[in-house]
Amino acid sequence: MKIGVLTGGGDCPGLNAVIRAVVRKSDNYDSRVVGIRNGWKGLVDIAYTDLDTKMVSGILHIGGTIIGTSRTNPFKDPGGPDKVLKNFRLLGLDALVAIGGEDTLGAASKLFERGLPVVGVPKTIDNDLSGTDFTFGFDTAVSIATDAIDRIHTTAESHNRVMVVEVMGRNAGWIATFSGIAGGAHAILIPEKPIDVDEVCDLILRRHSRGKNFSIVVVAEGAKFAEKPGESGQLIVQETKTDEFGHVRLGGISQVLAKEIEKRTTFESRYVVLGHIQRGGSPTAHDRVLATRFGVFATEMAHRNEFGKMAALQGKEIVPVPLAEATAQSKTVNMGIFHIAEEFFG
Numbered sequence: 001m002k003i004g005v006l007t008g009g010g011d012c013p014g015l016n017a018v019i020r021a022v023v024r025k026s027d028n029y030d031s032r033v034v035g036i037r038n039g040w041k042g043l044v045d046i047a048y049t050d051l052d053t054k055m056v057s058g059i060l061h062i063g064g065t066i067i068g069t070s071r072t073n074p075f076k077d078p079g080g081p082d083k084v085l086k087n088f089r090l091l092g093l094d095a096l097v098a099i100g101g102e103d104t105l106g107a108a109s110k111l112f113e114r115g116l117p118v119v120g121v122p123k124t125i126d127n128d129l130s131g132t133d134f135t136f137g138f139d140t141a142v143s144i145a146t147d148a149i150d151r152i153h154t155t156a157e158s159h160n161r162v163m164v165v166e167v168m169g170r171n172a173g174w175i176a177t178f179s180g181i182a183g184g185a186h187a188i189l190i191p192e193k194p195i196d197v198d199e200v201c202d203l204i205l206r207r208h209s210r211g212k213n214f215s216i217v218v219v220a221e222g223a224k225f226a227e228k229p230g231e232s233g234q235l236i237v238q239e240t241k242t243d244e245f246g247h248v249r250l251g252g253i254s255q256v257l258a259k260e261i262e263k264r265t266t267f268e269s270r271y272v273v274l275g276h277i278q279r280g281g282s283p284t285a286h287d288r289v290l291a292t293r294f295g296v297f298a299t300e301m302a303h304r305n306e307f308g309k310m311a312a313l314q315g316k317e318i319v320p321v322p323l324a325e326a327t328a329q330s331k332t333v334n335m336g337i338f339h340i341a342e343e344f345f346g
């Protein structure tokens with residue numbers, strides 16, 4: 001069997017661990033693996049590299065992806081899907097392992113309907129893909145954000161400041177919720193719950209009236225204001241230009257929020273945007289194990305001709321889940337866990 005593997009969308013710690021697992025497991029089957037360069041772009045333009053066990057040696061712990069990634073949407077151009085199918089055949093491939101989030105796997109699902117024998121692996125630091133309890137990369141992002149909040153704690157306390165920490169999370173506040181709980185945040189703001197600035201200020205004022213002189217607010221970049229500042233219900237964006245999947249570039253909500261908190265409470269406030277630091281560097285041990293399990297399972301699925309599905313984590317088991325089901329809608333934060341976080345607000 002000849003298997004193609006591609007990584008699409010934003011990079012994520014653990015991508016190389018999946019690639020290594022696909023190559024090593026394929027080698028045990030006597031199958032060959034081709035790395036498609038830069039996500040779907042490599043199948044539209046034909047850009048690839050042969051992968052063997054030597055090439056994936058020493059990459060388990062390395063962040064990023066050795067085959068590159070892009071936000072190319074093969075459905076953007078009407079001829080794109082046919083190009084992908086034609087080039088897949090031209091490369092002599094029997095199966096494709098697509099490692100990505102809802103955009104990459106959404107395209108995989110539609111290409112499967114057109115006859116592409118594809119298996120998915122769920123990737124995103126945002127953990128917003130349905131059908132799987134966790135995506136790989138999320139644990140690393142939460143660890144990085146928690147470490148940052150720990151550091152923010154000491155400087156916030158020294159200066160008697162309110163610190164607003166902005167983390168990633170376009171549709172869902174998983175990173176904000178988990179790192180906020182782990183880092184002991186005094187308020188956590190997520191896309192699932194519109195921000196009431198007065199409520200946030202009340203929490204801070206209540207805390208300071210108890211003798212505390214600093215507060216930490218964690219906000220997901222995709223959170224929206226229920227009222228002014230900013231147009232109500234609007235995302236705070238860096239750029240209104242969209243990528244090929246229709247996403248604007250988010251960022252800046254912490255700055256708006258810190259200014260407003262300072263105005264309404266009179267407490268000196270600062271903001272920090274963690275940005276791509278959350279996506280860079282070495283994956284945690286948890287993500288290396290999860291990525292490896294996904295890679296091995298996806299390769300087994302390809303050899304069983306079990307296409308149109310994604311390797312998913314449900315409970316402690318890796319199971320196949322239809323791509324159409326996984327990409328139908330974003331997985332938002334479970335309010336049970338958010339209510340736990342709320343117990344510690346203020």
Ligand code: F6P
Binds near residue numbers: 009126168250
């Ligand atoms: O992969 C998802 C994500 O991490 C979002 O949370 C964020 O908005 C986006 O990537 C930013 O990615 P980039 O700057 O690479 O487009």
